[in-house]
Amino acid sequence: MRVSYSAAQAAPEERKRFWDEVISRTYFPLELQFHDTPSFSGSVDAWSLGAVSLSRNVSDGMVYRRHERHLLHEREEHYLITIPERSEICFTQDGKDVRCRPGAFLVERSHLPYEFSYADPNALWVLKVPAATLRARIGHPERLATLSFDATRGIGALFVDMVRLAAPRLDEMDEAARGLTGRHMVELLAMSVEADDRVLASGASPVQSAHLHRVERFIRAHLARSDLTPQTIAEGCGISVRYLHQLFENQGATVSEWVRRQRLMMCDEALSDPNCRQSISDLAYQWGFSDQAQFSRHYKAFFGRTPSETRALARARLVAAASEP
Incomplete structure (x- = not known):
């Protein structure tokens, strides 16, 4: 089932507050900083895929901040896998900075503070995955946070292709089919990140x-x-x-x-x-x-x-x- 939001639904003077509520509902509470523009433009389409969710976020340039105060009442940890399509995103978490351009995807961890931004209008695909779901397929998924992965070839490209191609068909599926599709996306995600040598890095040889x-x-x-x-x-x-x-x-x-x-x-x-x-x-x-x-x-x-x-x-x-x- 698709849920859609558009800042155009709100009066110009109410759009920033409206967008704050949309982001909190779709992902989790964040502090938003808007660029100085006369009126803000943004839209979100979101689908529930069983344990995971998929969304497409299209908006003007933004800064999203996750502070420690946002974590106080959060019980379940999630990972956001973000795929930028139009412009570069900048991400900082746990003392690490990363830039992710179109043609790659980024992994973010919900249980640590972070800053996420893009200066120019952007379109983002975002897969929200419970930590437990990812942990069942990848050992120590916290290793993935702040890493940017190639999505131009191999399994990484297949994962991103599935996200993009599946979205238009999700409205035609029943709940069971959407849940199965979500599990397949996570399986492809796990295969794509495990193919990266950085995920193997540890204290062992x-x-x-x-x-x-x-x-x-x-x-x-x-x-x-x-x-x-x-x-x-x-x-x-x-x-x-x-x-x-x-x-x-x-x-x-x-x-x-x-x-x-x-x-x-x-x-x-x-x-x-x-x-x-x-x-x-x-x-x-x-x-x-x-x-x-x-x-x-x-x-x-x-x-x-x-x-x-x-x-x-x-x-x-x-x-x-x-x-x-």
Whole structure:
């Protein structure tokens, strides 16, 4: 379902206040600074794609600031993947400055203050992804913040093409199809950023980082297998079991714990989708758990709530959002 806003809906003297409300509703609270123009021009189209959302933001030059005061009541962290189409954007977060021109995309983190600006009129595609959704597909997604990625070739170009080409068709889809489209966008995003050598950078050697990266991808691709043991993982990646355990020594979890964590996050993503109709037991079995009671215990220990509570909360939020004016 598309929601559209235009500053032209408001009187000229009310447009800046109107735009402030639109941005807060579409993304999260920000401080806005407008360039000195007689009247502000801007429009936003936004679509809900299950756990993620997509928007197209077209406006005159702007400065958006996220301050610590904006974070006080924020519970869920998100990442914004921004694709500029008309002019360069400048972004500062965590002491790092980056410029992102058309032909690239930028990753922003909601739980840290930042400044985002563009001097000239711009058109932005913005994919808003919950941190938990991204974390289920990319280890330590905080590494992505303030990085600009090439969107002119390979998987990066395919990701951006999908965003642009899917948007005109989203109104023709039902909720389930839009949710699936959103998941495919996140999968392509994960593949495109993982293809960048900077994402592999860590305290480990380049060889160890490459091996760990390959192991993580193998695990995510085979999470549904109930026999996904260290032995099968090592064999699938062409390394010894001993070396596999060595790779995870600095990850804060054993291999088996890391596998279980990935499974729990995939289940949580589905349970957090109010349009998901699979039973809790089916979800548990789909993601490699052989016993529902065991799954429920691990889930509550990890997330602090039961699977049923997560599902009920997601559906309550959907009802509340539908009742908003």
